[in-house]
Structures are given as structure tokens and as C-alpha cells.
Amino acid sequence: MRPVLIVEDDPDIAESLRYNLEREGLTARIAETGEKGLAAALDAKNPPALVILDLMLPGMSGTELCRRLRREPATRRTPIIMLTARVSESDRVAGFDLGADDYITKPFSVRELMARVRAVLRRVDESSTAHYEDG
Template sequence: MSNPHLLLVEDDMALAELVSYHFDKSSFRVSQTADGEEALLLAREERPDIILLDWMIENLSGIEVCRRLRRGNDTANIPIIMMSARGEEEDRVRGLDIGADDYVTKPFSPRELIARVNAVLRRVRPALAGETLTFADIEMDTIRYKIKRGGETILLGPTEFRLLRHFLEHPGWVFSRERLLDHVWGHDSDIEIRTVDVHIRRLRKALNAGGRPDIIRTVRSAGYALDNDIAEG
């Protein structure tokens, strides 16, 4: 497994060098820039696994960079942690509202920052943390693309694999068909909503083979969730 790629966007050169040094020591591959426009180009050219984004940078503010990344088809799902000396609740809420996954107030310790980055990666990109996703009797090896239920191998197509992975990363969450289209197929997808139902049926058929209980719950007028209740339909 390759080392996680971190894009650091910070115009304080001394701080950037310090942060880069500590992430290098922690086996990250670090790219860095002080420029908001260049950050957008770098994120599109070589999609990083996570972005550390300062609020106050050159050309474009960190807020605007975050907003544009979230709007881009290729960059919408890249985890972003915003860094700022602005510690007011209103600023933190604004950063999170425009799409940041976490918000770190300066000054911070490199150790805390690395812990925050690893926590976000574990949550949104478990394969980078080398983790197996589990729920009830389901196990998914996100690196080797293998799924087992009750110790028996389950064969899934690529779309069903991504769908199950998304559910396993958010157990108990109810996702509408529209949100599943965004997260699993992508923001630029022109696939019809009812296609989600088709793939849910395929996923259920594979997971429930041999009379196993259905752990994908249909929530009427809302969508689907992964939990231990018997599905309604």
C-alpha cells in the first residue's frame, strides 16, 4: 500500500516546513503550495488523499478553495482539514458548512495535527489506514477487494462493492437515492434514480444468499440504511 498523499496549502513558510517535516516522518508523501489557485491545479492533477488548507493564503482564500474543491467532480470527495488562527465558533462553523471535514485552530502541535489527519482518513478512507470494515457478520477488506459474510466469501460487482463500502463507512445512516448517486456514482453522473434500486437489489441478493437476514433497511420516503433490523421492502 502506498503512503498517503497530503497536499499542504500554507503561506507561512516556517510553519509549512515544520508541518511537512513531521508528516514526512509519519510516512506521508507531502506536496505543498502557498497559493490558492495552484492548490486547485495540484488537487486536480494528482488527486491527494487529504488536504491541509490554511484559511488565509495567497490569491484565493482557503474558504474559496474549499468551496471550489467541493464543487469539482474530481475533487468533491477529497477530505479537507482547514487550519486557521481564527478560533471563533462562527469561523469554525463556516469552515465546516462549506465542506471541510475538520477544523484546527492555530497554534497546534504537529502531533495533534497528525492525529486529526489520521482520524479523518480512518473515517473517510479506511483503505489508507489499512483497516477492514466490519458490520454485524460482514467483513470487507478494502485493499484486496474481498468481502465475507459469516466467514463465507461474497462476490460483488464493482458498483455493488462501492455501494456496500459506503454503507459500511456509515452504518445506521439513512441515505436517499440522490445522495447515494452523488457518493457512489459521482456528482456528474447522469444515471437515473431508479438505477440505485436495481443495484440495491443486486447487493441484497448477494449478501442474503443462503437465507441470511437482510441488513439493508428500506426507509420509506427516505432511502436506505445499513442496520440489523429486517428491511421493510
């Protein structure tokens, strides 16, 4: 299984996410900035299965990173879960319009986030299998 890419500048949150993903049997990589997140997402040798993306990052914002990931052929279909302190309806709508597959506000339930990660990865796996069988 490809890794989950965590793009989060708060080291406590990032490490907690990594720990919980590993408890789910997944591997995770952490990028602390949007620029590092973009480089990690475009790593052809180890592309992510899913990106968990904070919006308020130093340097390139999570919004800009999401926009760029959706423009790149290699990451256009990579699922993105936005995990952010931005809680307004307009922020959530903007996140989905940018291409997020899910949007979770901080503070958040780790159990709920892990359930959403499983759901997104299950859909990706089903889509890959269906494409392979049809193709």
C-alpha cells in the same frame, strides 16, 4: 499512498507540516497560494489523499478554494482539514458548512494534528475498502 496537499503561505509552518507528515510515513506537497492549491488538488496524475488548508492565503482565499474543491467531481470527497488563525465559533461553523472535515486553530499542537490526519486517512481507507467489498 497518495500525498497530503498542504496549502499554506507561511513557509515555516508548511515545512514543519511536511517534515512531520514524512515522519508519519506520508508524502506531502506544498502549495503557497489558493490557485496553486487548486491546480495541485486537480492533478489527475497525483491527486491528494487529504488537503490541509489555511484560510488566509494570498490571492484565492482558503474559503474559496474549499468551495471549489467541493464543487469539483474529482475532489468532492477529498478530506479537508482547515488549519487557521480564525478562531471564532462562526468561523469554525462556516468552515464545516463549506465542507471541512476538521478545523484546527493556530497555534496548534503538531501531535494533535498528526493524530487527526491519521484519523481522517483511516476513515478514508475504511470507506474505500468497504465500498470495494460491497461493490
